[in-house]
Amino acid sequence: MILVDIISIILRLAELAFATIVAALNGRFLHAARGNSPWDLGRHIYTEVVAGLSILFAIVWLFPFSSSFIHWPMDLVISVMWFVSFGLLVNWLHGVCGYVFDWDNVGFDGVGCGEWKATVAFAFLSAICWLVSALVGLYWVRRHTPAPVDAGYRRRRWYRSRV
Structure with missing residues (x-):
C-alpha cells in the first residue's frame, strides 16, 4: 500500500500548491479592489476562504499516516467547494476574456x-x-x-411473536 501513500502525498502537495496560487492571485485582486462593497466581492471572498481552508487542511493532512485516509468525506466537501468557486469565477468573467478554456490571449504580463x-x-x-x-x-x-x-445468528423478524 506504499503506492497509495505516495499518491496521497503527491495529491496533498498539488492541493497545497494550487490553493496557494489561487489565494495569491485572488488576494491580489481583493487588495486592488479595496473600498468596493463586500457584496460585490462575495465570490472572491468565498474563493479566498476556500483557498485558506484548503491550505490548512492540505498541510495538516500532508503527513502519510493511516488516519489521513479517513478524511475522504471532508476531501469530497472541499472538492465541491472548489467546484462552486470555479463556477462563481467563470460566471463572474461571463465571456469578457473570451471562452474560459481558450488560452490564446494569455500572456506573461x-x-x-x-x-x-x-x-x-x-x-x-x-x-x-x-x-x-x-x-x-x-x-x-x-x-x-x-x-x-456472520456467526450464524439470525435476527427475529419483527412480525413474529416470542410465543
Whole structure:
C-alpha cells in the first residue's frame, strides 16, 4: 500500500500548491479592489476562504499516516467547494476574456485576462485533486474495513411473536 501513500502525498502537495496560487492571485485582486462593497466581492471572498481552508487542511493532512485516509468525506466537501468557486469565477468573467478554456490571449504580463484564467484554471485543478484524494481515501477505507462476520445468528423478524 506504499503506492497509495505516495499518491496521497503527491495529491496533498498539488492541493497545497494550487490553493496557494489561487489565494495569491485572488488576494491580489481583493487588495486592488479595496473600498468596493463586500457584496460585490462575495465570490472572491468565498474563493479566498476556500483557498485558506484548503491550505490548512492540505498541510495538516500532508503527513502519510493511516488516519489521513479517513478524511475522504471532508476531501469530497472541499472538492465541491472548489467546484462552486470555479463556477462563481467563470460566471463572474461571463465571456469578457473570451471562452474560459481558450488560452490564446494569455500572456506573461501578469494582469488582466491571463491572471483571471490562471485563477480559474488552478481552482479547477484544485477541485479535481481534492476529488481524486477523496476517491483514494474511499478506496483505502474500503480495503481496510473488515467484512462483517456472520456467526450464524439470525435476527427475529419483527412480525413474529416470542410465543
